[in-house]
Every structure is written in C-alpha cells, then in structure tokens.
Amino acid sequence: MRRPNERRRAPYWAALGCVLSVIVALLFQAAPTRLVEGIDIMPSLPLMVIFLWSGLRPYFMPPFAVFLIGLTQDLLTGAPMGVWALSYLVSIAVFRFRGEEGMPRDLPPIVIRFTGTLLLAHTIAYVAGSLIPGNPANLQPLIIEAVASILMFPLVAFLVVRNRRSSRSGFIGG
Amino acid sequence: MASRRSTRDDAENGVRFSRTIFIALIVMSGALIAFDQPDSRSQAFANFRAGFTDIAAPLLELAAQPVRAVKGIGPYFRRQGELAEENAELRRQLIEARYWEDIAYRQRDRIEVYEAALNVQTPATQDRIGAWTVADPRGPFVQARLIGRGSQSGVADGYPVINLYGLVGRVYETGQRSARVLLLTDLNSRVPVMVDRSNARAILVGDNSEYPRLDYLGRNPDIEAGDRLVSSGDDGILPRGLPVGQAVPTREGGWRVELYSDQAPIDFVWVWPFQPALGPEAEAEEELAPGMDGLAVEGVASQTDADSVTSDVPQAMTATNDTSAETSADIPGDTVDEAPNADTEPEDAP
Incomplete structure (x- = not known):
C-alpha cells in the first residue's frame, strides 16, 4: 500500500491525459458528429470522463474542476448556465468511489455505479432545465443520451480496467 | 466529491476536498440557473456566452473536420461508379445554363434600362454570408446551431439562415467570430408563414419535434396536404418567400410542416443579411x-x-x-x- 503522498505525485503525462480527455469529450459532445444521418446519438462523454478520472485519480477531479467542465458544456451546447454543472457536481459527489482503493478493478460495480451517476445527473438536469419558465426540457434527447451512454460505457470502462490490471503501477502512471 | 468531514483530509485516497467549496459551487450553479433565464438574460451574460463561443468556435471547427472527412468517405466511394454519367449530365446542363445565362444578362440589362427610365428604387442586392456549422447542440434545452461566422463577417441578431433547400432558422446570439442559430424546431421559434398557393397565413411554432406546428390558421384555412409553405415576411424580420416546408395534416385535425431544410444535414448554411424596410x-x-x-x-x-x-x-x-x-x-x-x-x-x- 502506498502512502498518500506517493499517490499525489502524479506524472505530468497523466495530468495531461486527463486534461486532453476532458477537452476532447467536451468538443465531441458539442461538435456536429452525427455519423448516422437523421439520428442524433451522442453519449454523455464528459460525464464518462469525469466519472472515470474521479475514480482513478480523485485529485484530478476536485469539485471546482467538475463545476468548470459542466459550465463549459452548458456554454458549448447553449444550455442554461449551471444546469450540467449542478448535475455533475451532485451526481459525482453521490456516486464517486470511496475507500482506500478507490475505483475497483472489476467491471460490474463500475458500470452499476456509473449508471446511477448517469441517471441522477440526467434527472437533475431535466428538473433544473424545466424550471426555466416556458422552456421545458425535451426528455427524448436526454433518454437517448442516457441509453447511448449506458451502452457505450462498458467498453470504455473495460479498456480502463484492463489497462489498470496490466500495469504494475495502475492506470496511467498510478 | 465532497468529503464527509468538512475541510479535513479525506482519507479516501488521501484527497482533500472542502465541503465549503462544494456547497459554494452548488449554490453558484443554482444561482446561474436562476439568473440565466432566456427571457431575462442580462447583457453581461449574453456577452459572456458570445465571447466564450468565439473562443471555442475554432476548436469546435477543428473537431468537426475529421467527422466531416469520415462522413464524406461513404458517399465518395458510392459515387465513383456514377462519375462518368454525372460528368456527361453536367456538361449537358452547362451548355444549357450558358444559354440561360445569356438570356439572364440580356434581361438584367433591359431591367436596368427600365428602372432607370422609371426611377424605380429597388432594395440593394444583399450578399449572403456562407458559414459552416461548428457545433450541433441539439440537446434537451435548446435546438440551435453554432456557426463559424460572427459580427466581423457581417452577421447580426435576427438575420435569417438558410441552407440549400430552405429556411433553417434565425441568428439569435452573435459573437465576433461565431453566432448561434435558433432552429425552426426550437420551442422558442415563431415564424410567420403563408401557403404559397393560397396566401393563407399562419405562424410556424417550434415545439422541439421534427415537424413544427402551424398555429393561427383561421377557421377555414385554404391549405392542403403537400402545400408549399414560404415565409410571409409579415413580421418584418424575415424576407417574404423563403421556402420553409410542406404542409402535413395531423390526426387531430391540425397541421404540421415537414421542413425543406431537413432534406440534408445542416452543415453549410448562408446567413442572409436581410434589411427590412424602414417605417x-x-x-x-x-x-x-x-x-x-x-x-x-x-x-x-x-x-x-x-x-x-x-x-x-x-x-x-x-x-x-x-x-x-x-x-x-x-x-x-x-x-x-x-x-x-x-x-x-x-x-x-x-
């Protein structure tokens, strides 16, 4: 078991990977990335990235970083400011991995916890977005996004877990 | 995220998160939601949003490039076999177009002579501003597009936006290098339209569905399934005659519109710097x-x-x-x- 101080010494490239993955997730979330014409399917990439990094390297995802990511998504997608920031903050706070080991190395608990995070985040976003007078949120895109995220996340989580298992020091320099 | 113990070391992975900061951020998020209402958004918020999209637009444009390239691969290979036929057809059309071009030039010269003789004051020809869409935020809260042109290119709030097939929406948030376009399908979109055949007026109301609703048609509207709808220009914001879509009857006895602009992806659009007639x-x-x-x-x-x-x-x-x-x-x-x-x-x- 390593001491906390050792855990905090993250390699710079791990931090770089975290930043890049957040930027890429936000850009692809907002960019016109419809590969299938007529169908808008885009999983919640920023939430996946936040969830995984908050499990792998919690100190990379302090509340302020989560808030900024959510706010950036609000601005990029034209949503009312604060909606995704609030939903990510609360859902990650509720469902993040706790304990000495952080995120487990088995896939099922990770997927189950992510599903909870996703459902809570989307519920909060829907309620917060619907509070705006005369502008109720559209439920259909939220449901499609949630389903796409649930279907896609196991693949991403599998790759993360596999890398973590194969690496002596954990995932990405950990 | 927040620790169970305020401002103390979180024993979980040795990470220290302050509960105070967490609560402050929650409150801040709530305040932003409360104050950033579309109906009462302050100028400072609007400027901040426009400034942010100005900064983000080049990055979004960069992110969209590989997607556009991937999307083009399929059609590229599909059309390889048809190129010879298409080339011959285009050559034939070009010859025909040259004939019409000649006629058009002659007509233009003739009209100029007539206008000069009659002292007719016609609105100046307005160049359209071409723009790529760099973001596609069709989310639960807004149906809009971010385009990579802003006030530096002459784009301004209220300008109509069209694609190859018809009206797409209107500009509603303009930055220096980017602008947001409110689609006709958005809940906040209201556009006065008319039936091209009968001139029957109506309001096209977006409701976040694929087919916007026709309201205020009157008791006995002269409208039939498949009728072509165009902008009526009654609001003074949009020019008259922009193609909008086809009328589609609903089971409830109402009417909806199948938008022409949806025939193809809204990737490239033109912003029309339409100057309405002044009173x-x-x-x-x-x-x-x-x-x-x-x-x-x-x-x-x-x-x-x-x-x-x-x-x-x-x-x-x-x-x-x-x-x-x-x-x-x-x-x-x-x-x-x-x-x-x-x-x-x-x-x-x-």
Whole structure:
C-alpha cells in the first residue's frame, strides 16, 4: 500500500491525459458528429470522463474542476448556465468511489455505479432545465443520451480496467 | 466529491476536498440557473456566452473536420461508379445554363434600362454570408446551431439562415467570430408563414419535434396536404418567400410542416443579411441624425427616443426592433404577438 503522498505525485503525462480527455469529450459532445444521418446519438462523454478520472485519480477531479467542465458544456451546447454543472457536481459527489482503493478493478460495480451517476445527473438536469419558465426540457434527447451512454460505457470502462490490471503501477502512471 | 468531514483530509485516497467549496459551487450553479433565464438574460451574460463561443468556435471547427472527412468517405466511394454519367449530365446542363445565362444578362440589362427610365428604387442586392456549422447542440434545452461566422463577417441578431433547400432558422446570439442559430424546431421559434398557393397565413411554432406546428390558421384555412409553405415576411424580420416546408395534416385535425431544410444535414448554411424596410418615422430619424451634431443631436435624440418611435411605426417594424434589441441577450420569442418593447432602439434593427 502506498502512502498518500506517493499517490499525489502524479506524472505530468497523466495530468495531461486527463486534461486532453476532458477537452476532447467536451468538443465531441458539442461538435456536429452525427455519423448516422437523421439520428442524433451522442453519449454523455464528459460525464464518462469525469466519472472515470474521479475514480482513478480523485485529485484530478476536485469539485471546482467538475463545476468548470459542466459550465463549459452548458456554454458549448447553449444550455442554461449551471444546469450540467449542478448535475455533475451532485451526481459525482453521490456516486464517486470511496475507500482506500478507490475505483475497483472489476467491471460490474463500475458500470452499476456509473449508471446511477448517469441517471441522477440526467434527472437533475431535466428538473433544473424545466424550471426555466416556458422552456421545458425535451426528455427524448436526454433518454437517448442516457441509453447511448449506458451502452457505450462498458467498453470504455473495460479498456480502463484492463489497462489498470496490466500495469504494475495502475492506470496511467498510478 | 465532497468529503464527509468538512475541510479535513479525506482519507479516501488521501484527497482533500472542502465541503465549503462544494456547497459554494452548488449554490453558484443554482444561482446561474436562476439568473440565466432566456427571457431575462442580462447583457453581461449574453456577452459572456458570445465571447466564450468565439473562443471555442475554432476548436469546435477543428473537431468537426475529421467527422466531416469520415462522413464524406461513404458517399465518395458510392459515387465513383456514377462519375462518368454525372460528368456527361453536367456538361449537358452547362451548355444549357450558358444559354440561360445569356438570356439572364440580356434581361438584367433591359431591367436596368427600365428602372432607370422609371426611377424605380429597388432594395440593394444583399450578399449572403456562407458559414459552416461548428457545433450541433441539439440537446434537451435548446435546438440551435453554432456557426463559424460572427459580427466581423457581417452577421447580426435576427438575420435569417438558410441552407440549400430552405429556411433553417434565425441568428439569435452573435459573437465576433461565431453566432448561434435558433432552429425552426426550437420551442422558442415563431415564424410567420403563408401557403404559397393560397396566401393563407399562419405562424410556424417550434415545439422541439421534427415537424413544427402551424398555429393561427383561421377557421377555414385554404391549405392542403403537400402545400408549399414560404415565409410571409409579415413580421418584418424575415424576407417574404423563403421556402420553409410542406404542409402535413395531423390526426387531430391540425397541421404540421415537414421542413425543406431537413432534406440534408445542416452543415453549410448562408446567413442572409436581410434589411427590412424602414417605417417612415425611422427613415426620417435616420435622415435627421447624421446632419446634427453637438447639442442638436442630443435634442433630436431626446425627442425621438425609442418610446416615441416604436409607438408610431407599424407592427412589423416594432417586432423587428423588439427582436433585434433582445436577441443579443435573449432567444427571440413570439415576434408577432408580443407588444413593442419600449426600450428598443430603431437603429439596431438588422
């Protein structure tokens, strides 16, 4: 078991990977990335990235970083400011991995916890977005996004877990 | 995220998160949601949003490039086999087009002669501003597009946006290098339209569905399934005659519209810098203002402030001013039914 101080010494490239993955997730979330014409399917990439990094390297995802990511998504997608920031903050706070080991190395608990995070985040976003007078949120895109995220996340989580298992020091320099 | 113990080391992975900061961020998020309402968005918020999208637009454009390339691969290979036939067809059309081009030039010259003889004042030809969409935020909260052109290119709030097939929406938030386009399907979109065949008027109301609704059709509207709908120009914001879509009857007896612009992905669009006709009062004010200077200008300005001007100009014009004044801070609402905004300034009309 390593001491906390050792855990905090993250390699710079791990931090770089975290930043890049957040930027890429936000850009692809907002960019016109419809590969299938007529169908808008885009999983919640920023939430996946936040969830995984908050499990792998919690100190990379302090509340302020989560808030900024959510706010950036609000601005990029034209949503009312604060909606995704609030939903990510609360859902990650509720469902993040706790304990000495952080995120487990088995896939099922990770997927189950992510599903909870996703459902809570989307519920909060829907309620917060619907509070705006005369502008109720559209439920259909939220449901499609949630389903796409649930279907896609196991693949991403599998790759993360596999890398973590194969690496002596954990995932990405950990 | 937040620790169970306030401002103490979180034993979980040795990470320290302050509960105070967490609660402060929650409160801040709630405050942002409360204050950033589309109907009452402050100018500072609107400027902040526009400035942010200005910064993000190049990055989004960069992110969209590989996607566009991937999307083009399939059609590229599909069309390889048809290239020879298509080439021959295009050559034939080119020969035909040259004939029509010649006729068009002759007609233009003839019209210029007639206009000069009759002293006809026609609106100046307005160049359209081409733009790629760099973001596609079709989310639960807004149906809009971010385009990579802004006020530096001549884009302004309220300008109609079209693609190859028809009207896409209107600009409602303009930055220097980017602008947001409110799609016709958005909940806040209201566009006056008419049936091309019968001139029956209606309002196209977006409701976040793929087929916007037709409202205010009247008791016995002269409309049939498949009728072509175009913009009526009644609001003074949009030009008359822009193709919008086809009428589709619903089971409930109402009408919806299958949008022409949905025939293809809204990747490349044109912003039309449409300048609506000014009312006589606004024109008079425009003529007066440049000639005045110093105190005289202030005097005129105080006499012809927004209240006095907007109260006299026709409804269409006031709707234009209303939207142009608000759009930088607001998604344009129902520009037909709304009362004129007393705080608007006619000079801001697009």
